[in-house]
Amino acid sequence: MQDAQDKLELYQKFLKYPPFYTLQDHKETRKKQITQWSEIVHLYFQSHKILQSSLSQMLTIPIFSDSSSGVLRKLDASEIKEILDQMAQLGSIEWKNDQNFSVNLVSPFELADAIYAWAKEKKLIGYTETLKGITEGNQTDQTKKFYDLPQEQILKACLILEETGRCQVYEFDGLYSIKFI
């Protein structure tokens, strides 16, 4: 799909872009950046079939450093930990203890993309749908990746959409609504 290809190209550029290796001070920019790193790391896990790993192993993987500019830039341990914590928050990995984690087979990033593609197809862009409506509203589309998944997982996927400027999540009294942008 065009969008997926565009995203990969964008990430390939980021990995060679010097400021990408500095976690930005500005809160919103940092959050966006860490979400981008999270998806890149998850893609790395998927392509290398990594199902579990540890913080110390993470320090050795090649994507966290780049010297294409002539100067070596890399993320340090605390920065990598920050990314891994965000990945856990998004449902991409699960901490087993302080050091070790497992990787979820269902990528929340792919879920997010699938939800957004579904929203586009159903002409929901610009409109608001309830969280419940997203999980159950596609009852006729049992082929959809997010069909019948626990709401919490769907919510996390929607948070990714929010971070990437594709929706806004509203909460009232424990009930969630998603406005697609």
Added chain:
Amino acid sequence: MSMYTGKKDLNKIKQNQKSKLENLQKCQVKQVEQLTSIYDVFQKNLHQFAGKYRDEISKNPDFREKFYELCDKMDVNPMISKKTMWSDLGFGDFYNELAMRILDICAKKYSIYGGITKITDIIDEFRRVYEMKVSKSDIERAINTVSSLGGCHIHNKYVYTVPLEMSPDFNLLLEVAEEERFVNEKIMQEKKGWTKERFYQKIQVLQREGLVWADKKTQTNMVDYYFPSLLNSYFDPLRSQMILQQLKQ
């Protein structure tokens, strides 16, 4: 003979001047009438031409550019949306639709470019997504037709959909970043005589808007600042060659 001109003579002079003025005015009115009818004929011909070559105009940016240049020279505006002989040829729609698509592209890229989108990136996106050839002047015209609504404007090489007012200082930083690939305190001091305070004051605002990213891992004691809006220029192949050569030296 007396220098004094009597009342009779004064009246005669006034009368002469008056009729000269009336003749001049009659002449001017006639000239205007002639020009108006020439202009009308020209407009009709241009309209006919536009109808005949409509396809070519919408497909070929160079042809389109020449057509609009001609319109500009004759102060004919085919892009007005009111009902006129031009609007039924659909010219107004072309640029309105183009403007909507441009703004769509800027919105789509907002999370990376922060509201400053390079025109060359927009042209690229048109080619890939809409399979349409558009030129820089097309984009200028399109944005100019909707910029009066507010929220967007076009300047130099960029379309701005950013709520921040782009002061000359910000534009200068962008310009220098285009040349040097990034800016820092030293570069702005050497190139534009900026003080440290001025630089950090401006950079902070841009950081808050997400328009600028810091690179603290330069391995010098200087922090470099990049504009993600210039992401694609950073990877420009011609530029990369130039950088490689510089590194070798």
